[in-house]
Amino acid sequence: MEIETRKQLHVISTGKQSVEELVKISKSIYPYLDMLHLREKQWTGKEMAVAIDRLVKAGVPLTKLCVNDRADIAFMKHVRGVQLGHQSADISLVKSAFPSLKIGASVHSLEEAQLAMDKGADYLLYGNVYATSSKPGKTAVGVASLVNLVQSIPVPTIAIGGITPNRIREIMQTGARGVAVLSGIFLSKDPIDSARSYYKELHKEVR
Template sequence: MSNGKMAIELLVEIVSDIHPYITAIHIREKQKRARELFQTVELLTKNNIPLSKIMINDRADVALVTGARGVQLAFHSLDAASVKEKFPKLRIGSSIHSYLEGRKAKEKGADYVLYGHVFHSQSKPGKSPNGLEELKKLSNLDMDVIAIGGITPVNTEQVLKAGAKGIAVMSGVLEARDPLLAVKAYRNALHNGGE
């Protein structure tokens, strides 16, 4: 997941190295306009990043125009049901913080939910984490739950045992000294934790 803090050229360089080891890249560049997001996707695809791995934060229009896999919706975004109705080919994720929000997202037609933040996170300083107990409840929704927030290779197994189908990581990869080595550590944790 991009963090909105780095030059797009550096992001593309990192993603070019790590994309064989990840299932999706979430373009989360809240300050960028539609044209800039479009250009980011173009740059990624010129560097052999498949559109099938690209999710766009909040902007269904950009996801549709670029041919990206889908859109990640937040509480302030368009309603998932409306996006699903108008753009049925897009994969739709909803960002949630509780079981109740997860249930609503499922009712609205989200394909998966992104739940967080699970643990203390650098991107949410001073905010208490939502924890593993709520994540355990979410496993009853019968939909994919992706966990985010303070996840490390060491605690990945706990997250999977609590019911997450996968993890999303920002600083643990993008701010690592060696992003490729970091991604491989997460991938190993996912495979070992899923057994």
């Protein structure tokens, strides 16, 4: 299914685990995910390509893989998409060069979201919605800000930052399309149980 049409659970690698750990965990949790983001800033292009091969060999579908920043690697390895941030190449340039990729944009304000939409982003990652250990000291944007963005920007928005299973109901009531999780799954004592918990809460009916 297209990313625009269903509730989404995105899981983002933490940069704190070996390739072996990453592959082992991903193999067990991927049935519950819609997108697995490889956010490994220290990896070379070669290391990223090898990791993708290992994930695919372990059974993770290419259609569930997203590479952060490296649109060239994402394209060459035929993964689903690329996630772009402020340090990345311009969204419109990437979209023009690699039209087959789903392009996500990481944004932190309504202004950034508007610009990303104008340049052709397929979806947005917005946050951090709550305070999070992943970004110590960074003020949370808050749920009200998420509501404002969702109501103002028609591009599907995935909420990120400090999201636990018991906060998913609140997030989904804003009109966001889904949630993105880092340490809550990959650094959990039981990643598969955590992935199930997020999935279960995400797919409950919002009343």
